[in-house]
Amino acid sequence: MDVMHFDFPAATPVARRAHVGVVASGDLEVLIEPATDQAARITVTTSVQGYGTVWRSVIERFVARHGAAAMIEINDFGATPGMVMLRLEQALEASR
């Protein structure tokens, strides 16, 4: 199990908290809530070890694309990067 934290500057506020997904095989859950400052603060807990670089890439792309100022918690059970991005965007959609 790996735990990672990522902080990025971000300007677009999210309206409300939201939750999507399940900690199921090949899936993940995402909890998103409005940030108290102009930042995206993301915590990842994953069952798969050694993929820090891939996580950073996926999250950098997500923040670059949406700039969501939010606290995001990811609990992952071996999802692929594509699945992670879909769940993040689903969570963002649900938080509008």
Next chain:
Amino acid sequence: MSAAHEQAFALRRSFIELRARERARAILDDASFRELLGPHERLKSPWLPPQGIVAQADDGVVVARGTIAGAPAVVLAIEGAYQGGSLGEVSGAKIAGALELTLADHRRGVATRPVLLLETGGVRLQEANLGLAAIAEIHAAIVELLPHVAVVGVIAGMIGCFGGMSLAAALCSHLIITRQARFGMNGPEVIEQEAGIDELCAADRRLIWSLIGGEQRFQTGFADALVDDDAEAIARAVREAFVAPRTPSRTLQIQRYRQCIASIDPGAAPGAAELRAVFGHGGSH
């Protein structure tokens, strides 16, 4: 399959494919769903991360308040995709606590309707006795609720309901099941592992479903309604269960089940057909 059957199949909304939160929504009246101790409360298992397992924010149990046919209700839905729907200290306590609050409601004259959506292999082995203790509390709460209100269980599949929670299902006054579901104390894989492949071949799906599948459990009287995998059909069966005449729960029919068990020769294990002959459809509902 006829054209009409095909159309009905295409139009139905699968309940099995829904996650626990959506299942609870499907059972409750439209827009009445309100979650208690939801994922943002982060009431997680404290025992899984030290064992290297990622914890889910709601520990795999959804506690939902709302109404069923206009009456106050609580739906307890287990998420089968997370750790096999297993119950640990937190998830077990969420169910037990909600049932105890339901009992408190009845004692002060509020007729809250309890529904259990069971999708579980039973106790979470990583949490061992703490999970078992919680399951025992769930059993005790169901037994205490029975004189007040119907306690309705749903086993939809595909995991089914096993272990200590199969006892909880058996304690329910009304059990709703689909053909896809399985319901038993020990799962087939456990029996094969512990007693050998000569006892039971867990890969023999036809045999497994003929013994512990939803249809067999209905025909032998261990479930009260056999419904299609359709969210509206299951929600309707739940509503009907609360207005059905109350009959003595299976758990109180001790003499009858003692006689059934005594009539079985363990040296000549009965097959699916013999079990139907022995247990019949209970006739209790």
